[in-house]
Amino acid sequence: MLWYELRELRTHGLKFRRQAPIGPYIVDFLCPSVRLVVEVDGDLHETGPGKRHDxxxxxxxxxxxxxxxxxxxxxxxxxxxxxxxMVKEKAEHLIGDPSRPLRGHPPLKGEGNAGEQT
Known part of the structure; x- marks a missing residue:
């Protein structure tokens, strides 16, 4: 249900991906342009192991x-x-935050300038 609503936010310039991989994790929804991850938490997230994992x-x-x-x-x-x-408001807040770079990603292991050790 949420996926259909998030897709409608394209009219506001916010494009979301569903089940997007980031490192070893797959996030529920990702808006790469503002680096916003949206996770929908069910009952398993309320357990001790679930909270630690999260x-x-x-x-x-x-x-x-x-x-x-x-x-x-x-x-x-x-x-x-x-x-x-609510997700739209959060994304708009992130767009307005001048302290956050919004595009690209930090270098992954093996990326970066020659001679740098990672």
Missing amino acids: ANRDAYLNSLGYVVLRIDEPDVTHSAWHVAQ
């Missing part, structure tokens, strides 16, 4: 310059449109 995953994504927005699954089920509007 914390590690979020730390990794944050280290690459991504902002992770976590949404509870019941919110999507109740009103995917409202969730998409």
